[in-house]
Amino acid sequence: MDDAFDIPDPTDWLETPLKDFSPLENSLHCDICKEFYDTPMITSCCHTFCSKCIRTCLSANGKCPSCQAADQASKLRNNCIMQTVVEQFLVARPAALDVARKEQQVGEQAKKPGKRKRTVLDSDDVAQEERSGRMTRRKSKRIAASQTSEPETIEIEDSDAEDGDEAYAPEKEADDGLMECLFGCGKRIKPEEMDTHLDRCEQEKREASKAKSRTPVNITNHRPPAAPDKPAPERISELNVSLLNDKKLRQKLEDAGIPSWGARQLVIKRHTEWVNIWNANCDSGGKKSQRELLRDLDSWERTQGGRAPNQNGPSSSIMRKDFDGVGWASNNRQDFSRLIADAKRKKSNPSAEQPATKAVDMVDAEPQSANGVHMDGSDDLRPQPLSDQKHHLPDDNEQPDRSYENNAEALSSIRDKVEATNEGRHYEPQINAGFEPATTNGDHDPTTSTEAPTTTPVGVEHEALLLSSHWGSTRKDEHLSAHLPSSPVKVPMFAVPARPFSDVDGGNVS
């Protein structure tokens, strides 16, 4: 580990005389994460993986990754000896690799007699050195103090050595411009490289002291030690989510002290992840605090959970190049067709102004006819629609001024026709005479201009409602759809306008 970027990898061994260490190291790796086993667990089918890895796997598909045999997380058992082997290997590795590399350099110059023997000797020496070195480290003492399982004797030695360190460090510093590592690993570093070195040094030391603290216990006990003062945490079981409704599920998460926001699917996934993190920690004897576990969960949240970058909402996934358009379309077909229908309706609205006038005219025609039944004609009929429509006026703006003329035309033509038919049946001479001047006057009459704005569909609907309240509920549909009559009472009135309307329509729309 003499390089800042040196990550332990089996290929490290390939260039050294100890090539066979590469497969050895490989076999100490978990097949899922490809790292050294971290709390190895053995499955029912006797395969070994890191606790976290195999738990994640089993919660994903319930099968052993190696042999595809079905298995359950509850059947996992600690593979203690593998844990010890990995830890011991990690302790021995740096020294062994150092020696192997040195050997390589030596071997390149001279031939290599008795290589194997020397390697063994050297690695022993270095291990010895390392151990004594470790005891003089100030940092290691600090870590050791925080670790309850660290034997007392080591701490005492530490503080002894520390004094010595401080006694001679300043003198040395003077001569070569280098600084001694502040953590006391014995190396001398350029001041500007101190920061990076300290990071590495601290990391190294923590690992080493962890392994160290564990070694004596394992020798006697072969079990990872549980912290004496706090009880070992208990494993939690997975939820049977199908038995829980949304509220209870979220309550469970809150009880467990983890966030409960997000969609149900996400909540379930988060809980599964939490169970895995928690139980993996239990497997390792409760090394981590709950806060650390929560941090792990948080990093899951950021990479794979609700705050994962590519799941931030539908818009970002749509932007992906390989977005599944058809799948999306079929999933959202209902929404799309509703939107299309809405859009069509809206689009037809501007042109629907003419049909709207029609409807208004219908409405007009109705009181007219209704009145007409009792009364004599158009003079009576003019004020009637006005009073009905007054409340729609504020909705409208200037635009109707223009359509007013159209409307007037429409009105007049419709009325013409209505009257004509009415004439034909009942009031032939009387109305014909009275009606014509009335409409021509209406063109310039301010009261008729107020009538024009009623061309909005809303108005028509209101009108229809109003009228339906006048004329009875069965009539409502007829007004809304402006279609053929169904009520026997009105048959003559409605059957007749239905045809002329098509004429009016064609004339106006064109």
Next chain:
Amino acid sequence: MASMSSKRLQKELTKIQGTLPPGITLVSAPDLREWVMDISIIDNPIYPPNETYRMRFSFSPSYPIEAPEVVFVVLAAPERKIPIHPHIYSNGIICLDLLDSQGWSPVHNVESVCISIQSMLAGNTKAERPPGDAEFVRSNRQRPRDINFLYHDPKV
């Protein structure tokens, strides 16, 4: 803690950049999300030995718990075609149970997937597309992992 997938892919990348079996090469791995690999098939008369096929691996954040998405891609220069095989559609989608959630296992890796595909091609005796290829290629817009393949051929 970086996500599991990036750690694992970083390790695989280091390994792949070192040694790879003959006929498999890493073209590019710009990030830990999408890699491009080339494979060539050595002794099968169906596939000319000088022809190389390009595959695109896409990894989800849940890799290696979830399978990567692997498809063949067409390229004009250098020329890359979709190899003809009864389980490879002409749009590059591969029908291989290893790449499905059922057949996938986290112990597989990019290299082992490449080897599987290489051997699948090397052992091929029929120079044909899957049945219904034209229809599938025309109509399919789904991601490979969303397609329900029916794995009927135990030989592959």
